[in-house]
Amino acid sequence: MTPDLFGEAAPPGLHYLPGFALADEAALIAAARAVAEQAPFRVMSTPGGRKMSVAMTNCGAAGWVSDARGYRYAQRDPLTGLPWPAMPPLFLALAQRAAGMAGFGGFVPDACLINRYEPGAKMAPHQDKDEADFTAPIVSVSLGLPAVFLWGGARRADKPAKLPLLSGDVVVWGGETRLHFHGIAPLRPGSHPLLGAARVNLTFRRAFSA
Ligand code: SIN
Ligand code: FE2
Numbered sequence: 001m002t003p004d005l006f007g008e009a010a011p012p013g014l015h016y017l018p019g020f021a022l023a024d025e026a027a028l029i030a031a032a033r034a035v036a037e038q039a040p041f042r043v044m045s046t047p048g049g050r051k052m053s054v055a056m057t058n059c060g061a062a063g064w065v066s067d068a069r070g071y072r073y074a075q076r077d078p079l080t081g082l083p084w085p086a087m088p089p090l091f092l093a094l095a096q097r098a099a100g101m102a103g104f105g106g107f108v109p110d111a112c113l114i115n116r117y118e119p120g121a122k123m124a125p126h127q128d129k130d131e132a133d134f135t136a137p138i139v140s141v142s143l144g145l146p147a148v149f150l151w152g153g154a155r156r157a158d159k160p161a162k163l164p165l166l167s168g169d170v171v172v173w174g175g176e177t178r179l180h181f182h183g184i185a186p187l188r189p190g191s192h193p194l195l196g197a198a199r200v201n202l203t204f205r206r207a208f209s210a
Pocket of ligand 2: 126127128182
């Protein structure tokens with residue numbers, strides 16, 4: 001367990017960096033908005049044909065996409081046919097600093113999935129396993145409305161721990177827990193000074209092999 005400034009304990013296997021991105025909150029939100037001007041948020045469907053409740057876009061060399069053909073990383077945005085917008089330098093620097101704090105030096109993410117949740121939206125527990133390189137960690141940055149992160153185990157049946165995440169919080173996992181199940185409980189209504197009734201999450205990954 002990693003105790004944090006507020007006395008909240010991170011569940012085992014998860015590195016919790018409370019407020020790590022808070023100083024950059026406004027700049028991160030502005031950079032995410034600029035990405036979404038070129039690659040708009042869209043609601044994707046699962047391979048089984050169900051609409052997700054979270055809207056998504058990407059930046060970086062690789063973008064995560066889901067449709068009837070399956071889950072995968074693509075170099076181009078299927079909506080525009082253009083390469084995904086470049087990863088803003090601020091995103092890259094923050095992800096690398098957070099990874100380093102969690103003991104994963106040398107992290108070079110090539111993908112940043114940007115998730116936008118409105119009240120009621122959720123993400124069912126899943127594994128991040130569409131990446132070619134599982135030696136790299138996952139760095140996840142929360143912005144906007146609070147959320148409850150569900151941190152499970154190696155098996156879907158493992159009961160998840162609940163960790164409240166606030167704007168500016170960062171969580172990192174990798175190594176032995178790289179493939180652990182995780183998700184987000186349905187977002188509660190509210191209003192954030194910069195994002196209004198929304199939560200935006202940045203998830204940094206190494207998608208293609210280095
Ligand atoms: C994800 O697992 O891709 C997103 C998690 C989050 O929104 O915090
Ligand atoms: Fe995930």
